Amino acid sequence: xxxxxxxxxxxxxxxxxxxxLLSDDAIQRLLEDAMRRQAD
Numbered sequence: 035x036x037x038x039x040x041x042x043x044x045x046x047x048x049x050x051x052x053x054x055l056l057s058d059d060a061i062q063r064l065l066e067d068a069m070r071r072q073a074d
Contacts, residue, residue, distance in 0.1 A: 042050070050056050055064065 047056070054060055
């Protein structure tokens with residue numbers, strides 16, 4: 035496993051956290067979706 039640290043504006047981090055987008059699973063899905071779109 036690789037640990038990644040990111041810096042986000044507070045408002046964005048709070049919104050993302052509220053939407054459940056900062057969990058390990060959610061970030062993995064977001065990255066996989068982005069890579070799939072780039073491959074197309």
